[in-house]
Amino acid sequence: MIRIQILEGKAFVWNYADARRIREEHHIVGTLVGALARKPRQNVRLGLPLQLLPEEAQLLAEKGLAVLFKTTASHPLGEDTSQDPSSSLEVAAYRKGLEENYQEQLRLAAEQRKTVLDTLAQRIADGRAKKRRQKEEGADPPLKPADLEPSFVLPQESMMIQLLTERAQPGQEEEVAWHVPSQDWPYAGQQDHEMRCCIFRNLWEQGYYVTSGSKFGGDFLVYPGDPMRFHAHYIALCVPKDASLSLHDIISAGRLGTNVKKTVLLCSVDQDGAAVYTSLQWTGMQ
Incomplete structure (x- = not known):
């Protein structure tokens, strides 16, 4: 079972084997956010932990592939443990x-x-x-x-000292319920989050690799294969089905996709809970 630690509403994977399984077996990419032990001051190449999107973490939990947990403090903050x-x-x-x-x-x-x-x-x-x-x-x-x-x-x-990316002796832990809103997992029940999860799940089940699309102004980037080998084909924008879009927003989204040579997907969820897509692409774009 993959172990995902929840810290202030963010999901992290510290174990190397789990991070590798997530990518190779379950097509979940995530983002490495940790510093390298030998080069801690650079940010070109990063290491563990692997940070997951809320949609990625919830998908793994829904499929029974992972468990969400948080670490509780063994001693109150500021308590002297020298005599323990x-x-x-x-x-x-x-x-x-x-x-x-x-x-x-x-x-x-x-x-x-x-x-x-x-x-x-x-x-x-x-x-x-x-x-x-x-x-x-x-x-x-x-x-x-x-x-x-x-x-x-x-x-x-x-002497060489091993720098652990995971605690050798875990302390007290408590499981976090992903389907119940809490201080650790505030996303459950939120309309926007549920819509994004539905769209993420639908794209993932079709075999796509889905990552964060913030760098291109979207919600998700959709890849036909592993992002290490392929460029993204789509920029997914999640929009409520009954929400109105101005012509200015539609043109902006279309121009964005054209400039980066990607198709824009307007993604919504219908009344039956199924994902619905509308693609935007200039006719002259090949």
């Missing part, structure tokens, strides 16, 4: 794990350095002997790797 025996045991276990990790890295680094020195020992010794001969000094016997590197120290500050 369980907290002390966790700190001791964490420090013990760090020390074991450091000793393992120290051993591997020393072995790797010894291998390099074994390979270069004769070359280094020949170079030093040549310099001594040039100074009319007697050549000493070839140096051993131990003579070249009598001791090896790996500063503890230089």
